[in-house]
Amino acid sequence: MTLRFDSPGHGYDISVGRGLLAEASRLFDLNRKVLVVTDEGVPEEYSRKVLDQCAAGSLLVIPQGEGAKSFATLETILSELLRLGFTRSDAIVAVGGGVTGDVAGFAAACYQRGIDYYNVPTTLLSQVDSSVGGKTAVNFMGVKNIVGAFHHPSGVLVDPDVLDTLSPRLFAEGMAEVIKMAATLDAALFERIEAASDLEASLPEIIYNALKIKLDVVSRDPSEKGLRAVLNFGHTIGHAIEALGAAGRQFLHGEAVAAGMMYTSEGPARPRIEALLHRFCLPTSDDYSAGDLMRLAVSDKKRHGSLTRLVLCDEIGSYRFCDFTDAMLLTLIQKRKDEK
Ligand SMILES: NC(=O)c1ccc[n+]([C@@H]2O[C@H](COP(=O)([O-])OP(=O)(O)OC[C@H]3O[C@@H](n4cnc5c(N)ncnc54)[C@H](O)[C@@H]3O)[C@@H](O)[C@H]2O)c1
Incomplete structure (x- = not known):
């Protein structure tokens, strides 16, 4: 292929x-x-x-x-x-x-x-x-x-x-990135992973389709001026989770992105993303305080002035950008923590 x-x-x-x-x-x-x-x-x-x-x-x-x-x-x-x-x-x-x-x-x-x-x-x-x-x-x-x-x-x-x-943990970390791309940009790929009873056999096709998504996004936004930010789904809060756990190497990057996706997924997409992350033994929560997560999330280098742009996913295969003030972001993080 x-x-x-x-x-x-x-x-x-x-x-x-x-x-x-x-x-x-x-x-x-x-x-x-x-x-x-x-x-x-x-x-x-x-x-x-x-x-x-x-x-x-x-x-x-x-x-x-x-x-x-x-x-x-x-x-x-x-x-x-x-x-x-x-x-x-x-x-x-x-x-x-x-x-x-x-x-x-x-x-x-x-x-x-x-x-x-x-x-x-x-x-x-x-x-x-x-x-x-x-x-x-x-x-x-x-x-x-x-x-x-x-x-x-x-x-x-x-x-x-x-x-x-590759170790199972590093393999799962890569699957977090595949799930991230499929959840926001390719409902058919997401469904294929959900339905795959023999992942080993489907792997070349899954990799091919994930690459297709990435290439499509990159070719439409080669110098990272807009659309490419969709690839940051799960990353803003994920980076905060990764940084907070850095000393003890608690979360690998992909694991932190997995937990980060749970903060920014809503509606019917949320339980499906959670179920798929569980299938690959990826974390869907963290123990950090809302205040600590917020502090690190707003220091993300992709911040726009006083606003933090998050990628939200409500329906599998779709996404929307949403600019959060610090107060809105803290409310979102706290709401998710209360739901757990
Ligand atoms: N350029 C980009 O667009 C882009 C995008 C995402 C991530 N990154 C970067 O990628 C890096 C992370 O990459 P990674 O997760 O591949 O980590 P990595 O390159 O550190 O590899 C992880 C570990 O796996 C080992 N390894 C590699 N292949 C193996 C194999 N087949 N069998 C057994 N062990 C193997 C490596 O020796 C290493 O110890 C980060 O620095 C990140 O910033 C870059």
């Missing part, structure tokens, strides 16, 4: 299918110098499989985890490109989750003002979300994604087989 992303001056294919890792050289131009960047937590067989298909490939293993999205890692990748004599016609292949894709993509955006890179996402979250859209970044001075660039990959290869080695 192949999707195409076209933006002015740049287009690329996103190929989805089991076993595709063995076909990287058919899908990507690996007939040049290639630096395969992976992280130490990704099973080595995946990067090796890509490396074996490169005419002149080198491997670079970076540390795993959010801490690796740093200037230090960026410098490591850039040093390696320089040491190996990469020119503007050479390329990077990122084999890993969103961390590897974001930092390797940013290195590709910076080196000689931009070289090609390909994404081989290996977590569910990166397969349905971070590997497409062209956002690359590192964290700086404790602020997430604050230094980065829009730089689209030249191709994306999504092989659901690599998810076999």
Whole structure:
């Protein structure tokens, strides 16, 4: 299954299918110098499989985890490109989750003002979300994604087989993002997940459809000026939940988004979203006070003046933007807490 992303001056294919890792050289131009960047937590067989298909490939293993999205890692990748004599016609292949894709993509955006890179996402979250859209970044001075660039990959290869080695918790985290997109933008996909008795068999199709949603939103709002904000469903309060639990690493990002969605879903959509989140053992509540959640939610960088824009979902497959004053937001959070 192949999707195409076209933006002015740049287009690329996103190929989805089991076993595709063995076909990287058919899908990507690996007939040049290639630096395969992976992280130490990704099973080595995946990067090796890509490396074996490169005419002149080198491997670079970076540390795993959010801490690796740093200037230090960026410098490591850039040093390696320089040491190996990469020119503007050479390329990077990122084999890993969103961390590897974001930092390797940013290195590709910076080196000689931009070289090609390909994404081989290996977590569910990166397969349905971070590997497409062209956002690359590192964290700086404790602020997430604050230094980065829009730089689209030249191709994306999504092989659901690599998810076999992913922990159930990380798999569920990716499902939270799929549920988020389906709930607001694709009722048919939401119903398909609800009805799926054998998720394993439906997985390639679910990933394909989630990617289709993301690409459609990105192509209609490439520089993130409006519509793309729909992808923030669950995120504003989710970020607050994530930040409050950060010290004890209580919630992964996707888990916090799952709990965050419960604050901003209403009507008939609400019980259906809750049931699906439960099915993947994702949290649907948190223990933080309304005041603490409110304080962190209003510090979200996507705030509009004195208003916080939330994405609300009342009916599966639909959404609306709603601007909340601080008082309205506190009332909403408290109301949800009282309902629990
Ligand atoms: N660029 C974007 O548009 C965008 C969108 C969403 C998220 N992100 C970013 O993505 C990052 C999170 O990505 P993530 O959730 O993929 O986390 P991650 O990249 O940290 O991967 C999670 C862990 O899984 C391991 N891993 C990866 N693939 C594996 C596999 N197949 N089997 C076993 N282990 C595997 C990794 O080594 C890592 O320890 C964040 O930094 C976030 O900001 C970017």
